[in-house]
Amino acid sequence: MLFNVYRPWLRLFLLTANLFAPVSVLLSDFESPWINAAAAIAHASLIYAIVAPGCAWLGPVVTRFHPRGREVWLTIDDGPAGAETEYLAKELQSRGVRATFFVKGNRLEAQRAQADQLHAAGHTLANHTQTHPASMFWWLFPSTLREELDACDAALLGAGVAVRRWFRAPVGLKHVFLHRELAARDMRLIGWNVRGRDGIASDPEAVVKRVLRQVRPGAIVVLHEGKKRSVEGILRVIEELQSLGYAFVIPSDEQLI
Ligand SMILES: [Zn+2]
Known part of the structure; x- marks a missing residue:
């Protein structure tokens, strides 16, 4: 259920990282493996948050309910x-x-x-x-x-x-x-x-x-x-x-x- 826990800071981090990632890669002239890797991870994380139906990194998702029986x-x-x-x-x-x-x-x-x-x-x-x-x-x-x-x-x-x-x-x-x-x-x-x-x-x-x-x-x-x-x-x-x-x-x- 980790992926369905909504954390506003995580959303902010994901969006900010994806704004800065391409700029950082360009400024480093594609030469820094660390910056390239960080940009790739930032993009992959955002894509996961978009594609995975139960992932709440971009905002809360209801995935179950409190039942009153079976x-x-x-x-x-x-x-x-x-x-x-x-x-x-x-x-x-x-x-x-x-x-x-x-x-x-x-x-x-x-x-x-x-x-x-x-x-x-x-x-x-x-x-x-x-x-x-x-x-x-x-x-x-x-x-x-x-x-x-x-x-x-x-x-x-x-x-x-x-x-x-x-x-x-x-x-x-x-x-x-x-x-x-x-x-x-x-x-x-x-x-x-x-x-x-x-x-x-x-x-x-x-x-x-x-x-x-x-x-x-x-x-x-x-x-x-x-x-x-x-x-x-x-x-x-x-x-x-x-x-x-x-x-x-x-x-x-x-x-x-
Ligand atoms: Zn449909």
Whole structure:
């Protein structure tokens, strides 16, 4: 959990080191191995902080919650996904499962009926950017980052979502200004500590195995909609976790760690 401990001085150090590193290398004419090595370490550390979803060096990341029993938080990213979401909503209801859907704003605007269905069934909808600029997220212009956050927020507001404090970054990437923008909106970055990697390898049994290896009470599980065999994988995970006595809950802000 060392990487998920937020230290403001570490953030300052990382950003400052990365500002001075190229200048120092240039001034030393690339000749000092020590300066070159220090610059490389500074860059590598910043890249790690950006790329590692649970790393809190640039700002706090929620990766688990205080459970009130054998509970997990199921989070489903990238929807709504049309008929798939409608089917999934019915299946979740029949299994007594509540989940949080981190939605893409542009999909939400086009699929209000599906959003209404999720909302009415007691699921929460939260911000996953407007257009999901996955690989580009970390180097968006600050104004584009703000637009991604605000447009999705407007879509959620339009869908009747009253409380909009949670944000999940596309593929868990950070942006050096992300936490500043989230703080200005009273929002928190929600990560995970259990992932099925269902976006990469969608075989439901492989997804279940990965989840079972990592799960424990208070876990945040991330799965996806709109991928090959997504719903099948989600339902298999639910089946297995329920057979182990897990309940699916949506934690309050106070429970988040
Ligand atoms: Zn996503």
